[in-house]
Amino acid sequence: EENDSISDMSDPYANDPKRHSILKPASIKPFNAESPEQLLVENFITPNEIFYVRNHLPVPDIDASTYELEIEIEGKAKTLCLSLEDLKQFPKYTITATVMCAGNRRSEMTKVKPVKGLNWGAAAVGNATWSGASLREVLEKAGLTDVDLDKYKHIQFEAYDTDATGTAYGASIPIWKAVDRRGDVILAYEMNGVPLPRDHGYPVRVIVPGVVGARNVKWLGKIIVSSEESKSHWQQSDYKGFSPSTDWDTVDYSKSPSIQELPVISAICQPVPNTTVKVENGHIKVKGYAWSGGGQDIVRVDVTCDGGKTWHVARFDHHDPQTHPQHWSWTLWSCELPVAQGDKELEIWAKAVDSSYNTQPESFENIWNLRGVLNNAYHRIKVKVE
Amino acid sequence: EENDSISDMSDPYANDPKRHSILKPASIKPFNAESPEQLLVENFITPNEIFYVRNHLPVPDIDASTYELEIEIEGKAKTLCLSLEDLKQFPKYTITATVMCAGNRRSEMTKVKPVKGLNWGAAAVGNATWSGASLREVLEKAGLTDVDLDKYKHIQFEAYDTDATGTAYGASIPIWKAVDRRGDVILAYEMNGVPLPRDHGYPVRVIVPGVVGARNVKWLGKIIVSSEESKSHWQQSDYKGFSPSTDWDTVDYSKSPSIQELPVISAICQPVPNTTVKVENGHIKVKGYAWSGGGQDIVRVDVTCDGGKTWHVARFDHHDPQTHPQHWSWTLWSCELPVAQGDKELEIWAKAVDSSYNTQPESFENIWNLRGVLNNAYHRIKVKVE
Ligand SMILES: [Mo]
Ligand SMILES: [Mo]
Numbered sequence: 001e002e003n004d005s006i007s008d009m010s011d012p013y014a015n016d017p018k019r020h021s022i023l024k025p026a027s028i029k030p031f032n033a034e035s036p037e038q039l040l041v042e043n044f045i046t047p048n049e050i051f052y053v054r055n056h057l058p059v060p061d062i063d064a065s066t067y068e069l070e071i072e073i074e075g076k077a078k079t080l081c082l083s084l085e086d087l088k089q090f091p092k093y094t095i096t097a098t099v100m101c102a103g104n105r106r107s108e109m110t111k112v113k114p115v116k117g118l119n120w121g122a123a124a125v126g127n128a129t130w131s132g133a134s135l136r137e138v139l140e141k142a143g144l145t146d147v148d149l150d151k152y153k154h155i156q157f158e159a160y161d162t163d164a165t166g167t168a169y170g171a172s173i174p175i176w177k178a179v180d181r182r183g184d185v186i187l188a189y190e191m192n193g194v195p196l197p198r199d200h201g202y203p204v205r206v207i208v209p210g211v212v213g214a215r216n217v218k219w220l221g222k223i224i225v226s227s228e229e230s231k232s233h234w235q236q237s238d239y240k241g242f243s244p245s246t247d248w249d250t251v252d253y254s255k256s257p258s259i260q261e262l263p264v265i266s267a268i269c270q271p272v273p274n275t276t277v278k279v280e281n282g283h284i285k286v287k288g289y290a291w292s293g294g295g296q297d298i299v300r301v302d303v304t305c306d307g308g309k310t311w312h313v314a315r316f317d318h319h320d321p322q323t324h325p326q327h328w329s330w331t332l333w334s335c336e337l338p339v340a341q342g343d344k345e346l347e348i349w350a351k352a353v354d355s356s357y358n359t360q361p362e363s364f365e366n367i368w369n370l371r372g373v374l375n376n377a378y379h380r381i382k383v384k385v386e
Numbered sequence: 387e388e389n390d391s392i393s394d395m396s397d398p399y400a401n402d403p404k405r406h407s408i409l410k411p412a413s414i415k416p417f418n419a420e421s422p423e424q425l426l427v428e429n430f431i432t433p434n435e436i437f438y439v440r441n442h443l444p445v446p447d448i449d450a451s452t453y454e455l456e457i458e459i460e461g462k463a464k465t466l467c468l469s470l471e472d473l474k475q476f477p478k479y480t481i482t483a484t485v486m487c488a489g490n491r492r493s494e495m496t497k498v499k500p501v502k503g504l505n506w507g508a509a510a511v512g513n514a515t516w517s518g519a520s521l522r523e524v525l526e527k528a529g530l531t532d533v534d535l536d537k538y539k540h541i542q543f544e545a546y547d548t549d550a551t552g553t554a555y556g557a558s559i560p561i562w563k564a565v566d567r568r569g570d571v572i573l574a575y576e577m578n579g580v581p582l583p584r585d586h587g588y589p590v591r592v593i594v595p596g597v598v599g600a601r602n603v604k605w606l607g608k609i610i611v612s613s614e615e616s617k618s619h620w621q622q623s624d625y626k627g628f629s630p631s632t633d634w635d636t637v638d639y640s641k642s643p644s645i646q647e648l649p650v651i652s653a654i655c656q657p658v659p660n661t662t663v664k665v666e667n668g669h670i671k672v673k674g675y676a677w678s679g680g681g682q683d684i685v686r687v688d689v690t691c692d693g694g695k696t697w698h699v700a701r702f703d704h705h706d707p708q709t710h711p712q713h714w715s716w717t718l719w720s721c722e723l724p725v726a727q728g729d730k731e732l733e734i735w736a737k738a739v740d741s742s743y744n745t746q747p748e749s750f751e752n753i754w755n756l757r758g759v760l761n762n763a764y765h766r767i768k769v770k771v772e
Binding site for chain 2: 174180241243244246256257259260261262264293294297300302308310311312313325351353355356357359360361362363366367374
């Protein structure tokens with residue numbers, strides 16, 4: 001997996017791992033890439049090789065035999081240090097959870113008005129099984145007690161990936177999520193049954209199911225139980241939503257909460273936009289995914305190709321049996337859409353409904369935000385039919 | 387509070403309580419009524435007298451001194467019976483929680499295409515403090531153990547209000563909500579510091595914060611820990627969402643989940659639609675509420691009077707300090723909207739964003755459903771300005 005070309009030692013990305021050629025890069029340094037959309041919905045569990053990669057910095061090169069995870073509770077002198085072997089001594093939990101980038105589907109929002117960010121399509125998302133120790137149990141081992149739950153508010157994560165000045169990637173989540181018995185937060189050392197690939201956080205990534213990818217910190221180095229959120233750029237001055245009328249001159253990042261749980265979303269992955277689709281028995285087949293953060297289940301996906309005059313309820317092809325508030329996996333759906341004779345071009349829309357009956361907003365105009373996050377308007381694609 | 391006119395004994399509603407004349411009835415028998423919208427946002431805590439009433443059946447006349455609440459765990463022979471005095475021996479909890487009818491704002495959806503249901507405006511909602519025993523603690527007293535949590539799935543509620551055939555109102559909630567330490571479900575005997583008024587469930591109503599009013603069962607008679615949902619009409623064949631293309635010929639109520647947590651919603655309560663508003667210093671003042679089910683907080687309310695070209699972020703006038711996942715109260719907001727000279731008529735829109743960054747759908751066309759529930763599209767009102 002290592003890059004065996006002669007490294008340019010002045011390039012901090014020279015030691016990044018090799019990637020599968022099928023991934024579609026959004027940027028090379030740092031490496032960011034998504035799967036081809038049509039492949040994504042072929043598997044309920046996304047293979048590691050095609051799982052989207054969202055790196056903010058160079059991939060650290062960590063030796064598992066010397067790896068250390070430090071756990072600090074603010075105000076307590078003693079910290080807990082765990083090796084990878086120590087972590088594996090905790091009971092091993094496996095969950096299936098979708099992880100999604102806050103910028104997934106940004107390329108559609110950009111069409112309304114430019115935004116700042118990687119030009120993601122609809123595949124900056126994947127669903128995998130993750131195995132590791134329970135964050136709650138590790139925190140208890142570090143000395144966290146019930147009394148502390150009133151005292152502290154956030155769990156901060158510091159990573160081993162750093163920028164040129166030595167500043168590490170960091171993020172935090174609310175403490176209630178970390179200790180909730182239905183929160184299912186794990187310190188994962190396996191992804192789909194094998195050790196985490198380097199691009200996905202080797203050797204340890206925190207998986208915070210139902211929460212935006214940016215808080216699922218990879219190459220985890222330190223956990224801090226704190227009264228405050230992470231002070232990192234990515235927690236404080238990125239990954240937040242704003243009003244459509246907020247621009248770079250007026251934005252005040254302190255005024256919006258950091259994104260944690262993501263809203264309900266869906267996307268059409270087959271057919272591919274702007275391709276020609278063969279009509280069979282008067283129908284075309286449409287496939288996609290739907291997901292909602294916070295453990296919400298997907299209860300319905302509606303699809304139309306006549307501008308909403310007729311909505312077809314999609315069939316669920318893969319739907320994990322867990323229910324809200326622990327429904328962490330996406331739902332893969334398909335739908336046979338009737339095509340009228342003589343139709344040459346179709347616009348197909350999809351929208352999902354989650355278990356709190358939240359729905360997607362219709363269009364991007366009124367959810368536009370300067371950073372191009374939370375792109376969950378109806379997915380609308382055009383195809384030719386023959 | 388009793389009706390002292392000579393009762394018509396053949397009328398099951400003859401013994402209903404007297405109501406405040408300010409309430410705007412949607413139906414008389416059963417009694418259903420909402421507050422005048424403009425009054426609603428004058429108080430963070432809705433006074434009992436103007437709190438909306440949603441009755442499905444006649445109001446039972448219960449003697450508190452003989453009142454009994456029975457708790458049954460399916461498959462266990464012994465049930466627990468509690469008097470009101472017994473219930474008051476449990477630790478007393480007080481929460482502030484908004485309760486909303488699933489049909490709130492139905493009158494707007496009806497304009498797209500008729501639906502079946504009471505013609506509610508935007509005030510079938512209220513926010514109150516509720517005091518009583520913890521449902522979890524009462525269930526533990528009845529013998530519910532940790533082992534049972536894997537065995538049972540639902541908590542059913544049976545009420546003392548019955549129809550002509552003796553069938554009682556009933557509903558259920560998932561067991562995880564009932565036992566969750568952050569679920570805050572209480573068996574309330576006080577509303578805003580006084581015993582529950584008859585119209586609001588005297589002597590005991592279960593308050594399931596973050597969950598649709600229909601599951602906040604009034605005149606509570608029996609609690610059943612069960613592997614199944616309530617078999618009642620209101621759980622099985624009502625209070626569910628469907629696709630806009632589902633009509634009364636094609637509807638299959640078994641295909642949709644019962645509504646529990648409600649989606650994010652907001653409404654403009656001042657000015658009143660179709661009135662004339664005085665412009666002061668080039669602005670008009672707009673006030674309203676916003677709320678989201680499931681304990682989600684409201685993080686932003688956007689208001690526009692130019693069709694979304696400019697969105698103004700509303701100020702929060704009353705916002706309870708609890709955060710997600712226990713943010714049970716609504717948020718009252720206001721906004722000063724600039725009015726261009728010469729404008730004679732304005733259309734004002736409001737939309738809210740909750741702490742999972744879910745937003746309201748733009749219009750009713752694509753969320754229309756035959757029962758007229760979940761009416762959470764942008765609120766849009768027209769006013770004249772002078
Ligand atoms: Mo992300
Ligand atoms: Mo309701």
